[in-house]
Amino acid sequence: MTVKPQEDAWKALKSPHARPWLAVAAELPASVLAHAAWSGQPMAAIGLTLASGALTAATWWTAKDSNEARRRHATFTAGAASSYLTVASMTNPLGGTQLSVLALGGATLAASWNVRKTMRTDPDKTKASDGQGGSGETGLLAKSIGKAKLALRGEPKVEPNKVTADFKITAPGELTTEEIGRRINYIATELNVSPTSVRVISDPDSAAYGQIVIVPEDMLKTPKPWPGPSAPGGSITEPIVFGLYEDGAPERIWLPANEDKKNPRNATHFGVFGMNGSAKSSAMIDILIEILTRHDVIVWGMDPAKGEQTFGPLLPYMDWVEITEAGGNDMIDTLPQVITARAGALGRAGFKNWTPAAFKKLGMPYMAVVIEEAGRFFRNGAELEGLVQEARSAGISIFISLQRPSATSMPTDVREQLGGVLCFGVKGSTTADMALPDDVRDRGARPEVWENRQPGKNYCVAPGVDEELYAMPARSFIPPDDDEIPTLLAAAPRPPADQITATAAGEAYANRTRYDHPAASTPTAAPSSTSTSETPMNHESDPERAAERLLERQVEREVNSLLGDELDPADAELVATTDPEHEITQPAILWQFAKADKGDKFAATGTERTTEQALAELLAVLDERRADGAHTVRLRDLRPYWESGRIGRGKTWVAEQLNSLADEGQHLVDDEEPGVFLLLQPELAAA
Secondary structure (H helix, E strand, O other): OOOOHHHHHHHHHOOOOOHHHHHHHHHHHHHHHHHHHHOOOHHHHHHHHHHHHHHHHHHHHHOOOOOHHHHHHHHHHHHHHHHHHHHHHHOOOOOHHHHHHHHHHHHHHHHHHHHHHHHHOOOOOOOOOOOOOOOOOOHHHHHHOOOOOEEEOOOOEEEOOEEEEEEEEOOOOOOOHHHHHHOHHHHHHHHOOOHHHEEEEEEOOEEEEEEEEEOOOOOOOOOOEOOOOOOOOOOOOOOEEEEEEOOOOEEEEOOOOEOOOOOOEOOOOEEEEOOOOOOHHHHHHHHHHHHHOOOOEEEEEEOOOOOHHHHHHHHHHOOEEEOOHHHHHHHHHHHHHHHHHHHHHHHHOOOOOOOHHHHHHHOOOEEEEEEOOHHHHHHOOOOOHHHHHHOHHHOEEEEEEEOOOOOOOOOHHHHHOOOEEEEEOOOOHHHHHHHOOHHHHHOOOOHHHOOOOOOOEEEEEOOOOOHHHOOOOEEEOEOOOOOOHHHHHHOOOOOOOOHHHHHHHHHHHHOOOOOOOOOOOOOOOOOOOOOOOOOOOOOOOOHHHHHHHHHHHHHHHHHHHHHOOOOOHHHHHHHHHOOOOOOOOOOOOOOOOOOOOOOHHHHHOOOOOOHHHHHHHHHHHHHHHHHOOOOEEEHHHHHHHHHOOOOOOOHHHHHHHHHHHHHHOOOEEEOOOOOEEEEOOHHHHHO
16 A cells, blocks of 8 residues: 555654654744744833743753653743743844754754654664564563563553553463462562562453552552541441552451442451461550440450460450360350350341441440350360351351461361451461462462561452452551550440340350450440359369360260261160160170280281380371471371381370370479370470
8 A cells, every 4th residue: 555645744744753843843833923923021021021931940840750860850841931931032043053952952952752752662662563572562561471472552651669560461262360469470570679569450351451550669568557447336337447459558358247228248257367476466456445445346256375465455345255275165165156146036026137236236245256266176076167157147257366377277168158258467378378269379479478577468359349459468567556546445335245145155154254354335225144243253264174165075076077067867866865874784795806916006007016116106106297397296196107007106105105296294284284295305305
């Protein structure tokens, strides 16, 4: 196709390189017209001089966001052009001196802008879209993602400390937004920024479109102090604010369901994950303070590890707190009855979910249950699957906090029921993959980068939170000091548990430890079924009995796990009709069985070792557990070693040796939990 000369000329005039020359050429007619209109008028000369100065100053001010060289260049050009126009208009624009200054000075300035434009142009960016890269492609994308696969959709949006670049995948089938997310480390390396500074956001309407968001400076390096309650005296249906995102927006979560058809939201359980020192407990304090300032919610909590150290000054304002494993198991055991009773009451009153109207009608506050160090309960057989599946409709949200949500620490069925996740710094990408959804990881969420070096940093994934914020880092507030919290919460509403909840919780709730004190406010809602005391009262005054009950519960759970949830009808009838106190009658016929070898199950698998050899092998197994990072050992942990024949003795002998080693205090010591031994370093113990 032949291009007409006039079309070629018009295209040349529209080129960015022609604009400075057109501006120089326009100076001549403008100065001639101004000379004809204002020559010899002093006021016009003053006005042109002031206008020249104002234009120069305005150029300097409007170029404040540009780099220094460009700002100076633009200001000098504006000053020179306006000064020439003023002088030429008041003298003779067609004089030899004036025309020479215009030709030489104007040409120099126009050429300088052409040089700047040329130096800013990357030939790789201006290639036609012929398989070598489009005009919108940048060097960043070409190197980090690959040529001929991605192109920018317009100019990137530049904000203070934030650059947003819309992109389009130009090679369908060869690249996806998930693959771009997995290459974030390459982009961050090329830009010399942290991997957490780069995020990829997919377009929900098209898989071919998305955004790359770059935040060069980490605005979360220094945590911010807690600013105070966001909704004091309000409802638990209002958002809970406990931190800030990197762009300064508040980090918020919601607990109850929202039945609004335009903006529906499910009630939520939360998994709170993060390694030791990542400040997940501090964030929970922020969240609990927010919850306790609302008028229609109560809090139950348990922490068998740090106990009062975790909840501290919050203890008098929480409805039920347990700081031992036995007490925590009591609370867990009561929750199924509480859920059933609350759900039944809500259903009879016509509520599908808990709402503020249910609180007004039934006096039933929302419940937040916090399970700290949940891994210990899971390891000892606590069953929470049914709780997390059924609790939401009963107006209960459960926070499950532990360091690593692996299958050995938390049943996968429980993890699948956690609609919300607060993921703090973790140890390694494997743990991050367990804690966060795949799509959030693909967008650039990297909690393993922080580990515990930046306490409080987290990612929040939950119903009600904008999905664009899922991969945006946030940081929780620094909690208020312990002596500030009582002053703050003493004036806050303090609703008691309703009669339905208290009755369903039974004796364990009635005899719970209470930490009330005179400064605490009096109940303002429906009366509780239990009285309050100004001095702490422990629900289990006999530690030995508590240990027995814990052991009984563990045995019961292990038996149930072996027998299954359902018994054969005949067996069930036998169990129901059997009197446990009835004395067993002596059998009429005695059966004689062959005697088992001393090695128990080992008798069928290997040769029995001498006592010295078996003990040496047992100590070697304990050393291996120490090397693997284990801190405790149970008899059942050693089952594979005696069944495989490695130790050379059976279960009974191994159990006796564990107790003997614990008595000597050289390799083991008894833990507070029955049947659990703490591993010691022998050389340190001997010293």
